[in-house]
Amino acid sequence: MVAVRVFSERTALTHQLGEFIVRKQDEALLKNPYFKVSISGGSLINALYDCLVADKTLAPKVEWTKWQVYFSDERIVPLTHNDSNYGTFKKDVLDKLPSAVQVSVHHMDDSLPLDGDAQSNNKIAAEYEQILPESLDLVLLGCGPDGHTCSLFPGEKHQYLLRETTKRVAWCHDSPKPPSDRITFTLPVLKEAGALCFVAEGSSKQDIMHDIFDLKNEQLPTALINKLYGGKTSWFVNDEAFAKVQTQTF
Numbered sequence: 478m479v480a481v482r483v484f485s486e487r488t489a490l491t492h493q494l495g496e497f498i499v500r501k502q503d504e505a506l507l508k509n510p511y512f513k514v515s516i517s518g519g520s521l522i523n524a525l526y527d528c529l530v531a532d533k534t535l536a537p538k539v540e541w542t543k544w545q546v547y548f549s550d551e552r553i554v555p556l557t558h559n560d561s562n563y564g565t566f567k568k569d570v571l572d573k574l575p576s577a578v579q580v581s582v583h584h585m586d587d588s589l590p591l592d593g594d595a596q597s598n599n600k601i602a603a604e605y606e607q608i609l610p611e612s613l614d615l616v617l618l619g620c621g622p623d624g625h626t627c628s629l630f631p632g633e634k635h636q637y638l639l640r641e642t643t644k645r646v647a648w649c650h651d652s653p654k655p656p657s658d659r660i661t662f663t664l665p666v667l668k669e670a671g672a673l674c675f676v677a678e679g680s681s682k683q684d685i686m687h688d689i690f691d692l693k694n695e696q697l698p699t700a701l702i703n704k705l706y707g708g709k710t711s712w713f714v715n716d717e718a719f720a721k722v723q724t725q726t727f
């Protein structure tokens with residue numbers, strides 16, 4: 478069963494999200510010297526800033542120097558490009574931390590050719606897979622208005638990504654949301670992870686929340702993940718996003 482928490486106040490959502498992340502961090506650090514966590518792009522990054530940097534009670538509890546940060550997906554653009562998930566995380570979170578705080582961040586290698594060629598993109602994905610640990614303690618995820626997460630998109634055209642059972646990182650071409658070329662975790666990475674956590678806010682997510690939680694449409698990567706890994710999956714949503722959801726059983 479998926480754990481769903483619905484909030485009417487944004488500060489309550491981000492605070493509880495932060496409490497959840499810090500709990501996962503502390504649990505991981507009891508067993509290992511590092512907390513291995515992956516970040517997604519999009520609106521999640523702003524929520525992460527609010528809970529891990531701006532929240533004055535939580536910020537001191539974040540042991541940044543013990544974090545090993547990875548990216549659940551990345552757009553194949555230079556890391557300084559506005560579309561880069563790493564670039565956005567750096568600008569909106571890492572650059573806001575005191576300069577003495579050193580965080581281990583494992584991003585895509587943008588010194589490889591970013592020429593859009595299939596061979597180049599395969600190499601970028603394969604190299605990212607090489608630096609991934611066997612399992613992550615926590616995978617932080619967003620949910621697009623079309624039900625995509627990471628760069629796993631719905632629809633027959635992108636089924637090859639969901640069918641991938643060997644490669645842990647694949648490259649996505651012709652993404653319906655620009656930029657077109659991306660690398661993404663595949664389901665095996667989510668399967669091995671300790672916990673999965675989605676954040677979805679705002680009215681643009683209303684219809685897709687209904688499809689995921691009421692219709693349980695497993696053609697959607699997000700609904701499929703709920704079905705496959707529900708026991709370790711949490712959702713933090715606001716009431717605007719959840720306005721059309723009727724079900725109480727997740």
Ligand SMILES: O=C1O[C@H](COP(=O)(O)O)[C@@H](O)[C@H](O)[C@H]1O
Nearest residue numbers: 517518519520521619620621627
């Ligand atoms: O393109 C992407 O979109 C999703 C969802 O973003 P959101 O802004 O609708 O929350 C994001 O999770 C993913 O990492 C990103 O590359």
